[in-house]
Amino acid sequence: MRIFADSGSDLPKSFFDDNDVTLIPLSVLIGQDEYADVIEIDSKEVFDAIRDGKHPKTSQASPEYLLSKWKELAKSDEDGLYIAFSSELSGTYNTAVMMRDQVKEGNPSMNMIIIDSRCASAGYGLLVKEAVRLRDAGEDVRSIERKIRHMAAHMEHLFTVEDLDYLAKGGRVSKASAFIGGLLNIKPLLHVESGKLVPIEKHRGRKKVFRRMMDLMDERGVNLSEQRIAISHGDDMETALEVKTMIEERFKPKSIDIHMIGSVIGSHAGPGTIALFFLNKLNTD
Secondary structure, eight states, rough: OOEEEGGGGGOOOOHHHHTTEEEEEEEETTTTTEEEEETOOHHHHHHHHHTTOOOOOOEEOHHHHHHHHHHHHHTTTOEOOOOOOOOTTTSHHHHHHHHHHHHHHHHHTOOOOEEEEOOOHHHHHHHHHHHHHHHHHHOOOHHHHHHHHHHHHHHEEEEESSSHHHHHHSSSSSSSHHHHHHHHHHEEEEEETEEEEEEEEEEHHHHHHHHHHHHHHHHHOOGGGGSEEEEEEEEEEHHHHHHHHHHHHHHOOSSOOOOOOOOHHHHOOOOOOEEEEEEEEOOOO
C-alpha cells in the first residue's frame, strides 16, 4: 500500500523519506519565483522573506504532478491512500479526485482512496503519522481509511497569530481590525470548523490567549493524558517550548510533537503563529 500526503501536513521531508510516504508538494511563489514546497523551499526561508517585507503566495499541487503519481500507482497494482489538505483551504483535494478519476477510466481496477482531511498543519500531520502506524501494523487500506476519517472528524485546531496584518493580507480579517488589534496588542484565537478557518475570540496579550487555549483544551479534549498532541510554530521555537511546558504540567499527554509551520500555511499566518492540535474524542474504533 502506498500512502500519499501533501505539504499542507507540515511534516519535514525526512518524515516522508523515512516512512515511505509520497510527498505531494504545493507551490509557493515569492516575487516571480515559484517553488515546490518542502522540495525547493522550506518555511524558514518563507518566514525570512515575510520579515523582509515580501508577500509570498501559494497555489495548489500541480495537476500534472498528481496525474503522474496516480498513473504510477495504477501500474503498480498497489492500493493507494491519499490524505489531503482541507478542501476549504486548497483546491488540491478536488484536483486529486479529478486526476484519479481520469486515470481510473483506463485502469478500472485501480484502488485509490482520497480523504478530504478538513485539517491543516500538524493536525493533518497527526493523521498521516497514524496512517503510517496502522500500515506498519499490517492493517489494510479500508481499515485505515475508516480510522483516519474518524480521527479527522475529531481533530481540534486552536491557534493564534503574532500579527493580525498577515491574516488581513490573506483576507481572513479586515485591515481596520488588524490596525486596531496591533495598537491594542489584541491577539485573535481561531479554530478550524468544517475545514474552514474561523475566528472565535480576541484577547489582549499572548499570555492571556495561551491561558485561554489551555482552558479550551480542557473543555474540548477527552483523555488528553492518553493522546499524542501537536504544536506548530511560526519560527518561534522558544514560545512553542513554553506552550509545551504548559500542556505537560496541566494535561500530562502521552507525547507532544513540535513542528515548524510549513511554507503554505506560514505564508498566510506569518511568523510567531502558535497552533495546538488534539482530539476531542479518542479514536477507539
